[in-house]
Amino acid sequence: MSFLRALDLSSNWLRGEIPASIGRLRRLRTLDLRVNTFSGALPGNITSCASLTGMFLSSNRLAGSVPAELGDTLARLQVLDLNNNSFTGPVPASLANLTSLRQLSLGLNSFAGSIPPGIGRDMAHLEFIDLCDNRRLSGELPPSLYNLSSLTSLDVGQNALQGIIPPDIHLQLPRLRYLGLFDNQFTGAIPSSLSNLTDLQELELSENGFTGSVPSDLGRLQSLWNLQLDGNRLEAGRTEGWEFMDSLANCSKLEVLVLGDNNFTGDLPASVAKLSTTLQMLYLYDLGVSGTIPSDIGSLVGLKVLWILNTYISGAIPDSIGKLANLTELHLDNNGLSGLIPSSAGNLTKLIKISASSNNLEGSIPKSLGKLSSLISLDFSRNCLNGSIPKEVFELPSLSLILDLSHNSLSGPLPLEVGILANLNVMNLSGNRLSGQIPSTIRNCMVLEELLLDSNLFQGSIPQPLGDIKGLRVLNLTMNRFSGVIPDALASIHSLQQLYLAHNSLSGPIPADLQNLTSLSNLDVSFNDLQGEVPKEGVFRNLSYLSIAGNKNLCGGIPLLHLDPCSNSSPVRKKNNKRWFKYSKVALATTGALLFLVLLTAAIYISKKPRKNSQKSQPLAPTITGEHQYERVSYQELSDGTKGFSETNLLGKGSYGTVYRCTFTEDETTTAVKVFNLEQSGSTRSFVAECEALRSVRHRCLLRIITCCSSIDSQGREFKALVFELMPNGSLNSWLHHPNSSGEPATSKNTLSLTQRLDIAVDIADALDYLHNHCQPPIVHCDLKPSNILLAQDMSARVGDFGISRILSESACKTAYQNSNSVVGIRGSIGYVAPEYGEGCAVSTLGDVYSLGILLLEMFTGRSPTDAAFGDSLDLPRFSEAAFPDRVLEVADPNLWLHLHSDDGATRSRVQECLLPVIRLGLSCSKHQPRERTPVRDAAVEMRAVRDEAYLMFAASLAVDMEGENGVRATRGE
Known part of the structure; x- marks a missing residue:
């Protein structure tokens, strides 16, 4: 064995450690152990194999560091291939001594630190360098690497390297064929000298x-x-910068062109359609370009993948697109496209995926799509399509990934052919005008995981055959016209996780067997006409994920639901006088509050003088003062100011009411009016709660109530409304999530900068500190979330919506859920509500602290706590904690970088310094145990200190956007 020259055991899936005895093979020249499952460290005595010229160890599970002396002893080595393992530590400096080396492959490992400066200095034969995807390699590329005239391939992508491309690179690396610098921190201009690298084939x-x-x-x-x-800050505009596109038409071998996520503006040049017919993949996304898709795009007959996403491109989809016969993926989402879907799209018979969501497409879906026999995914959601869904679409048995036609104006019935989609995973037809009954053939969609039919006009009974879809995880039939009972067959779907049946006309009992579905975590049957006893086990025990409101004839259930006992239950009053007395106090307190409001309104009406005309520049006088003086406003004034509560003045909808923009005709003062939906259970209590909570509080960070209206509307029905100061910049939620969900590209004008978020976080913390520690008695908000944080003209924050707030009297502090306004006995919204509330604990200020912690994590990660990416084993705090502290930039909201003028190491370091204490505070506030949470007083102080430090840090670097047309603040004093 000592005379062995070559050892080739590649691709045998051998396992275990590489035996140390391999070091005795002194005459071994080639060691090839590629594509096995060897683990452990590289034997140290492998350096004794002094005759080695080739070491091939790629695609194993080797770990640990590479022996530091390897380059000193294996002087004859020509190929060192350690690719795709788990090596750690630094790249050995001794590798610079391998003067015979031709190939150095260290990619797909975990090497850290800088690349040794000597590598390349005396390596006159080195042709191939692969250091890709180590992630922690940093610093600049050694100048010696740019002096390797023999080098043909340089791949250092997916690291943390920085620096610039030398302007004379064509002289230093004349034979270069591949240059991969992707996913690093390189800066500066792309030198024009690259055009002199006549052998260059790939530039990434x-x-x-x-x-x-x-x-x-x-x-x-x-x-x-x-x-x-893609993913740089390259520029092109209306008058210059697009010349390169004309030039690329001369690249007769071009197959892949990726230009997304740059600062390209102006019209998309027509020369795109003049690129080589060899082009197979064209990616244009996250760009500021406008104009139209060139009409002769069909000349790119070699295209297999076409992405035009998140741009301002408008106009019609050219009919010539049907000439792209080789196309397998067509994605045109989040643009401004209009007109009809061309019927020529049916000619794309190789198409596997097609999507054009979030545009303004109109007309009907062409029947010709039924010819796309290879299609697995179809998404035309969020457009203006109308007419019926052609049965030809449902006759595509290849559809297996998704069929999404949601949020259009499609009408007509769901065809019987829906059962042909036996391989489909997700069907989303929400938000249309589909009608009729769900056909029983739906049972043939055996692998369906999500069925979303909400917000349509379906009627009849919910079909029993749905129970045959055993893999169904999500079923949403909300806001239709279903009647009859909830079928027992739904309880046989053991995989069911989310079931939404709200806002229908369902009657009868809730099937008791639903409580046996161990996977069911969300159940909403609210606003139906259900009767009978509510089950007590399974999802019915978790109040965070159960909604049964608006069903007046339900009874029983767990005590926290506060439902009347069922008729066959024994009386409670005689058996538990204390409990009866507690609920009697609740009734008395609620009645007293209502009586107070009625008397107060009546007194105001009698004593009020006619309102004088005021100047246009003056807002309505504050009406909730320490003496509780209201300025009366009538129903007619609110109706006139909102143009009859028209959709054009609609600002938003909440749990208990709808908010409108209201301009009073007398003085042209513009306000926001919250009109309560009194048909919804709990809305009157919510009205009283907001009046009680806001009648005496005074703080710059709380939404100011101007007046109220308790009257009769034009149809003789009871009417209640609150008038607030108008917040022109909407809710915090729209700034955190709107650009990602509406199709509007995220820019620095519709997202929040880091310092803006810090300002808003300070305002929220200050508001809670005031409510908890400076109000007597203290007030618990109970529903702190982004949609309840409103932003003023200067982007300062106001905490609003006190509809389920709680005033903590001394007795209330001792009694759980006294004066509760919640239908199900729990306060807050899913994702933000404190976990102890779901276990029956009393409302406390620490519940608000939990919501504050979740809100802080959401503001700075950009992730909602109800994000679909979070499953049973992951939530927002655990997601954030997993990256804290070393990888905090990885979970930071990517939109933060839109506001920074550079992305260099210094800037990233400053951002990380700001994020670390905020994420730490968010995690501390959202601890599961209430006693472990940071008190809000300390949180407010800490948040202010973080904000002030950030101002000093970023003001010096000029990295924060100054005040712009939206009234965005760079700094704001108190």
Whole structure:
């Protein structure tokens, strides 16, 4: 064995450690153990194999560090291939001594630190370098690497490297064929000298900080087939910067072109359609470009993948798109496209995925799509499509991933052919005008996991055959016209996790067997006409995920539901006088509050003088004062000011009412009016709660109530409304999540900067501190979430919606749920409500602290606590904690970077310094145990200190956007 020259055991899936005895093979020249499952460390005595010229160890599970002396002893080594393992530690500096090396492959490992400066200095034969995807390699590339005239491939992508591309790179690396610098921190301009690398075939510069224009003469690279420039700050505008696109038409071998996520504006040049017919993949996304899709886009007959996403491109989809016969993926989402879906799309018979969501497409869905026999995914959601869904779409048995036609104006019945979609995973037809009954053939969709039919006009009974879809996880039939009983068959779907049946006309009992579904975590049967006893086990025990409101004839259930006992239950009053007395106090307190409000309104009506005309510049006088003086406003004034409560003045909808913009005709003062839906259970109590909570509080960070109206509407029905100061910048929720959900591209104008978020966080913490510690008695908000945080003209925050707030009297502090306004006995919204509330604990200020913690994590990660990515084993606090502290930038909201003028190491370090204490505070406030949470007084102090430190840090670097047309603040004094 000592005379062995070559050892080739590749691709045998061998396991265990590499035996140390391998070091005795002194004459071994080739060691090939590629594609096995060897683990453990690289034997130290492998350096004794002094005759080795090739070491191939890629695609194993080797770990630990590479012996530091490897380069000193294996002087004859020509190939060192350690790719795709788990090696750690630094890249050995001794590798610079391998003067015979031709190939150095260390990619897909976990090497850290800088690349040794000597590598490349005396390596005259080195042709191939692969250091890709180590993630923790940092610093600049050694200058010696740029002096390797023999080098043909340099791949250092997916690391933390920085620096610039030398302007004379064509002289230093004349034979270069592949340059991969993607996903690093390189900056500066892309040098025009790259166009002189006549052998260059692939140029991947994605996800860096490159700036300036793309070199205009890239078309000189006749061998170029792969060009990826996405994720930088490259520029092109209406008058200049697009010359490179004209030039690329000369690249006759071009197959891949990726230009997304840059500062490209102006009209998309028509020269896009003049690129080589060899082009197979074209990615244009997250760009500020406008104009239209070139009418002759069909000339790119080689295209297999076309992405035009998140741009301002408008106009019709060209009919010539039907000439792209090789197309397998077509994605046109989140643009401004209009007109009809061209029937020529039916010619794309190789198409696997097609999507054009969030546009303004109109007309009917062409029947020709039924010819797309390879289609697995179809998404035309959030458009203006109308007419019926052609049965030809349902006759595509290949559809297996998703069929999403939601949020259009589609009408007509669901065809019987729906049962042909036997392989479909997700069907989303929400938000249309579909009618009729759900056909029983739906049972044939055997692998369906999500069925979303909410917000339509379906009627009849919920079909029993739904119970045959055994893998169903989500069923949403909310806001239809279903009648009859909830079928018992639904209780046989053991995989069911979310069931939504609210706002229908269902009657009869809730099937008791639903409590046996161990996977069911969300159940909403609210606002039906259900009767009988509420089950007590399973999901019916978890009040955070159960909604039964609006069913007046339900009874029983767990005590926290506060429902009347069922008729066959024994009387409670005689058996438990104390409990009866507690609920009697609740009734008396509620009645007293209502009586107080009626008397107060009557007194005001009698004593009020006619309102004088005021100047236009003066707002309505404050009406809730320490003496409880209200300025009366009538129903007619509110109706006139909102144009009959028209949709054009609609600002939003909440749990108990609808908010409108109201301009009073007398003085043209503009306010916000919250009109309570008195048909919903609990809305009157919510009205009283807001009046009680806000009648005496005074703080700059609380939404100011101007007056109230308790009257009769034009149809003789009871009417209640509150008038608030208008917040022109809407809710915090719309700034955190609207750009991602509406199709509108995220920009610095519709997202929040880091310091803006810090300002808002300070305002929220100050508001809670005031409510908890400076109000007597203290007030618990109970529903702190982004949609209840409103933003003023200067982007300062106001905490609003006190509809389920709680005033903590001394007796209330001792009695759980006294004066509760919650139908199900729990206060707050899913994702924000404190966990102890679901266990029956009393309302406390620490419940608000939990909501504050979740809100802080959401503000700075951009992730909602109800994000679909979070499952049973993950939530927002655990998601944030997993990245804290070392990887906090990985979970930061990507929109933060839209407000920064650079993405260099210093800037990232400053951002991390700001994020760390905020995420730490968010985690501390959202602890599961209430006693472990940071008191709100301390949280407010800490939040203010973080904000002030950030001002000093970013003001010096000029990295924060100054005040703009939206009234955005850079700094704001108190």
